[in-house]
Amino acid sequence: MKNLKRFSISAIFFLVAYLALGTSTAMAVPVYGHGNLTCYDSITYQSYPLSDCAGGGSTTATTAAAITLQATTTPAPAAPVVKSDTVSDCTGSWIDVTCVYTTTTTTTYEDGRVETSTTQCEDHDSVLSPITSTCGVSPAEGNLTVQNLGTNVSYTETKIASDSSLLGSEQKMRTVGIVLNYSRDLGDWSYSIALPVRRTDNNNAYSALDNTQIGLVLSPTYHLFLEQVHGLTVDLGGVLGYTHTRFSDVSAVRASPYNLTDFSNLDTSFAGLNASLAKQLSSKARLNLSVNAMTYNNDGGVSMGNSGSILNGTVGLNFLLTNKVTAGAKFNLIRLHQNSFDASSSYNSVGANLRYAVSRRSSLTGSFDTMIGSENLETKTFMLNYQLEM
Amino acid sequence: MAFLRFSMAAISAAIFFCHTAWADSPAQNPGYLFPDTTIALQDGDIILTDTTTLSSALIRELGSPIGKYSHATVYIDFPDGTAKLVGFSDHGIKVSDPKDFLNSNYRLALIRPVATPAKGALAAAFEQLSARPLVFDFDMKWPSLESNKTYCVGFISQLFRMSGLPESHSLQTSMEPKKVFWDDWVLQQLGFSLSVIVSPNAILTDTHFKLLSEYQTKSRQKASHYWVSETTFHAIMNYIQQDQLKISPPKLGSSLALRLSKMGLIGEMDLLNMPEQRLKVFAPLYEYAKIVEARVNHLMFIHEDQPWDEASIRALTKSVADYYRDNYFVSQQAK
Numbered sequence: 001m002k003n004l005k006r007f008s009i010s011a012i013f014f015l016v017a018y019l020a021l022g023t024s025t026a027m028a029v030p031v032y033g034h035g036n037l038t039c040y041d042s043i044t045y046q047s048y049p050l051s052d053c054a055g056g057g058s059t060t061a062t063t064a065a066a067i068t069l070q071a072t073t074t075p076a077p078a079a080p081v082v083k084s085d086t087v088s089d090c091t092g093s094w095i096d097v098t099c100v101y102t103t104t105t106t107t108t109y110e111d112g113r114v115e116t117s118t119t120q121c122e123d124h125d126s127v128l129s130p131i132t133s134t135c136g137v138s139p140a141e142g143n144l145t146v147q148n149l150g151t152n153v154s155y156t157e158t159k160i161a162s163d164s165s166l167l168g169s170e171q172k173m174r175t176v177g178i179v180l181n182y183s184r185d186l187g188d189w190s191y192s193i194a195l196p197v198r199r200t201d202n203n204n205a206y207s208a209l210d211n212t213q214i215g216l217v218l219s220p221t222y223h224l225f226l227e228q229v230h231g232l233t234v235d236l237g238g239v240l241g242y243t244h245t246r247f248s249d250v251s252a253v254r255a256s257p258y259n260l261t262d263f264s265n266l267d268t269s270f271a272g273l274n275a276s277l278a279k280q281l282s283s284k285a286r287l288n289l290s291v292n293a294m295t296y297n298n299d300g301g302v303s304m305g306n307s308g309s310i311l312n313g314t315v316g317l318n319f320l321l322t323n324k325v326t327a328g329a330k331f332n333l334i335r336l337h338q339n340s341f342d343a344s345s346s347y348n349s350v351g352a353n354l355r356y357a358v359s360r361r362s363s364l365t366g367s368f369d370t371m372i373g374s375e376n377l378e379t380k381t382f383m384l385n386y387q388l389e390m
Numbered sequence: 391m392a393f394l395r396f397s398m399a400a401i402s403a404a405i406f407f408c409h410t411a412w413a414d415s416p417a418q419n420p421g422y423l424f425p426d427t428t429i430a431l432q433d434g435d436i437i438l439t440d441t442t443t444l445s446s447a448l449i450r451e452l453g454s455p456i457g458k459y460s461h462a463t464v465y466i467d468f469p470d471g472t473a474k475l476v477g478f479s480d481h482g483i484k485v486s487d488p489k490d491f492l493n494s495n496y497r498l499a500l501i502r503p504v505a506t507p508a509k510g511a512l513a514a515a516f517e518q519l520s521a522r523p524l525v526f527d528f529d530m531k532w533p534s535l536e537s538n539k540t541y542c543v544g545f546i547s548q549l550f551r552m553s554g555l556p557e558s559h560s561l562q563t564s565m566e567p568k569k570v571f572w573d574d575w576v577l578q579q580l581g582f583s584l585s586v587i588v589s590p591n592a593i594l595t596d597t598h599f600k601l602l603s604e605y606q607t608k609s610r611q612k613a614s615h616y617w618v619s620e621t622t623f624h625a626i627m628n629y630i631q632q633d634q635l636k637i638s639p640p641k642l643g644s645s646l647a648l649r650l651s652k653m654g655l656i657g658e659m660d661l662l663n664m665p666e667q668r669l670k671v672f673a674p675l676y677e678y679a680k681i682v683e684a685r686v687n688h689l690m691f692i693h694e695d696q697p698w699d700e701a702s703i704r705a706l707t708k709s710v711a712d713y714y715r716d717n718y719f720v721s722q723q724a725k
Contacts, residue, residue: 144685144713187681187717188641223643228684229677230647360692389692 011308011338013245014268014296016158016175016379017198017213018310146185147390148192153178156381164376165206167257172203191220196243208252215243232279239272239294270296272310288316288330308338318355326355332369348372349379361389422465422473422488424500425605431488431500433467434507434555436546436599437475438499438590442619444675445480449530449589451623452572457591458497464546466512476516478545480526480663496616498605504598507553515552519545528665529582543590556598571631579637581667614690614703615683621704622682625711626675635719640673648673678718685710 158173165171176199183192194217201210221237245266247253253263272294279287290313297307316330332349353367365385371378422431431437438459440450446460453460463477465488475486492498527539535551537544550556576584593599607613629635640648648669664672686707690698 144689144710187714225643225647226677226681229680230643234643360694 011336012158012160012377013200013211013213013266014243014270014308015310015334015336016156016173016200017177017196017215017243018294018312146190148181148183148387149390150181150183150385150387151178152181152383152385154381154383156379159378161376166209167205169205170203171206171209173200173206174202175200189220189222191218193218194241208247208249208258210248211245213243213245215241217241227278227280232277235274235276237274237276239270239274239292241270243268243270267299268296269299270294284320286318286320288314288318290314306340308336308340310337311335316351318353324357326357328353328355345377347374347377358386363387422492424603425492425498427500427603427605429500429602431465431473432502432506433465433473433509434503434512434550434553435465436501436503436593437463437465437491438501438593439463439495440497440616441495442615444623444672444679447619447623448576449587450591451627452576452584453530453587453589453591454585455589455591455595457589457594459499459590459594462542462546462590462593463491464512464549466516467509468513469510476549478524478526478540478542480528482526483520483524483545496607496609496612499594500602500604501593501599502602503550503555504600505555507550507555511553512549515549518552519548526663528663528668530587532586532588543588543592575630579667579671581665613700614698617700617703618683618686618707619679621707622679622711625682625708625715626678629715629719633719634722635715636722637671637674638718638720640670641677644673644677674718678714681714681717682707682711685714 154175154177156173156175156177158171158175160171160173162168162170177196178198179194179196181192181194183190194215196213196215196217198213199211200213201207217239218241219237219239221235223233224236225232225234227233243266245268247265250264252258254261272292274290274292276288276290278289281287292312292314293309294311295307295309311334313333314330316328318326318328320326330351330353332347332351334347334349335344336347337344349369349371351367351369353365355363355365357363363386365383365387367381367383367385369379369381369383423429424431439461440446440459441461450457450460461477461479463475463484463486465473466476467473473488475488475491477484477486522538524538524540524545527533527537527541527544530541530544531539533540533544533548535548537548540548573584576582594601630637686703689706689710690696690703696702
């Protein structure tokens with residue numbers, strides 16, 4: 001049992017799941033995404049209200065020369081109109097508005113002749129176009145929201161050394177996972193939702209521990225510093241999640257040789273905080289730092305280790321190789337603490353990634369992570385991640 | 391005889407090489423032509439420009455008189471044979487290489503003083519003025535000859551006056567109707583009088599100067615940058631004047647960044663030297679303008695297939711500005 005203090009079932013499954021999620025549960029939200037170009041696609045022009053064109057046309061005095069004027073009828077002046085070619089577009093610029101006053105005068109002479117004449121008077125004025133919701137997009141509408149949809153496929157191989165494993169022989173696990181994630185930027189805030197599904201198979205002696213895991217992870221993030229404004233990005237975030245782990249044969253685990261009488265499927269809830277910093281060091285190099293602290297708790301009767309915590313620090317560097325290709329490397333310090341045994345373990349891992357911009361809206365990233373310097377636990381994770389801006 | 395022949399050859403070679411060396415030696419002042427013209431810049435020429443900052447937009451749109459330009463620099467021939475463009479902004483005195491300067495601005499005007507400054511007078515005046523502890527006057531009041539608080543147009547005027555040239559500005563005293571609202575707003579919100587700001591556009595109407603040429607960049611990128619910033623500024627003016635919104639307080643990140651910047655912990659921010667009252671107004675606007683610009687640029691980037699012309703870029707900017715409006719502006723009733 002001494003060795004099991006290091007790797008309780010609940011702790012190891014949580015750790016592997018955590019690593020397969022990309023070492024950080026906070027899904028990166030790109031700064032900006034695709035929006036609905038309502039304005040661009042269909043520019044609607046706004047007529048300028050004619051409050052400045054009050055009054056209307058002026059009455060025209062008509063003289064009839066040698067012929068005596070019998071009567072002059074001047075109809076009510078027509079409402080002034082704005083010349084169409086001076087109507088503002090949706091730029092909201094200072095514009096020259098021309099009010100055109102039209103006056104129609106009808107003159108009736110003694111000899112019965114009737115003459116109609118029309119005069120126009122233009123009044124030029126410079127006003128600021130009062131555009132509040134032109135171009136078909138009001139402040140509350142439109143679809144300029146930054147949204148991302150991603151898929152992360154991972155394959156992890158884990159080895160637990162004999163002296164730290166449950167049955168005293170080497171345990172090998174192979175985990176295949178897929179995580180769907182959606183993220184949305186709300187200005188100062190963003191959030192991401194991830195849906196992980198994983199299948200873990202073990203070597204023969206441990207096959208009773210084969211399991212399937214599903215979960216839901218919510219990560220809100222507050223953007224404290226914005227790169228475009230402050231020259232660096234600093235995000236403060238939280239993570240809230242739940243996973244259910246269903247084992248292939250719980251009764252076999254409860255029975256000998258495991259002899260874990262209170263063993264059951266795992267319902268794990270976890271919550272954490274994270275902070276990340278990113279800074280462009282040069283036109284081709286970018287630095288990423290992040291710190292995550294997370295606690296987890298297993299609900300129900302489980303053997304060994306109902307709760308614990310993970311502290312993770314990551315430093316990474318990414319380099320722009322070409323317009324479409326970015327390469328990166330990172331180093332993680334992970335500290336796992338199991339409350340039940342008051343035991344802590346530290347691990348280091350290194351990783352590398354290669355990102356390819358498939359298009360201006362989508363990217364594909366391949367990455368590899370492995371633990372280093374640990375005698376009892378080895379993991380190798382291969383991941384393929386696809387992100388699409390919507 | 392042989393010695394004589396050798397001497398002649400040596401002298402000829404020396405003359406040849408001296409001449410070649412002189413001819414190949416780059417002139418320290420190669421002569422700078424105003425873009426798209428054959429007009430060479432002369433000592434005392436003023437170059438008016440416009441930039442995309444909020445302060446520039448404020449001067450351009452609301453200064454006296456309103457016009458296309460927000461900044462002024464002066465071309466000075468220095469005794470060492472070099473020539474530089476000299477200007478003054480909230481970052482202090484800036485001495486620029488004329489070629490770089492002329493290539494980096496969106497819009498330029500070349501203005502020449504009617505009275506030619508005496509040779510070396512402007513350089514001497516610059517040396518004298520730059521030795522003073524000059525600080526930027528955020529109120530942009532017209533500086534006296536002795537004033538150590540100045541701004542771009544005032545700085546140039548000081549240089550000219552110190553060079554024995556007539557004081558060169560024509561302050562527009564007549565208030566234009568569209569500025570009635572803004573005079574009050576600027577006084578209340580920014581704490582200075584808009585009506586006293588002599589903008590660089592005043593030089594265009596000054597009889598002591600003549601406009602020789604104007605130029606607008608052919609750079610698509612610079613033009614786009616300008617359209618975005620100008621449209622954003624107009625959107626801001628609309629929100630404040632037409633929609634009667636007020637500017638939200640600076641966000642936590644901006645407040646923190648300014649404090650860290652003042653402590654020297656992060657790089658100097660553009661707004662750092664601004665008076666506190668103005669900073670509270672400018673910081674959210676600065677952030678807003680940057681956010682809008684970044685978003686527009688990104689949208690144009692991912693939709694590169696669209697024919698982005700001036701109208702569509704401005705229209706897109708307005709949409710994005712509207713989209714982010716409520717993050718940076720609130721109704722007057724809101725506390």
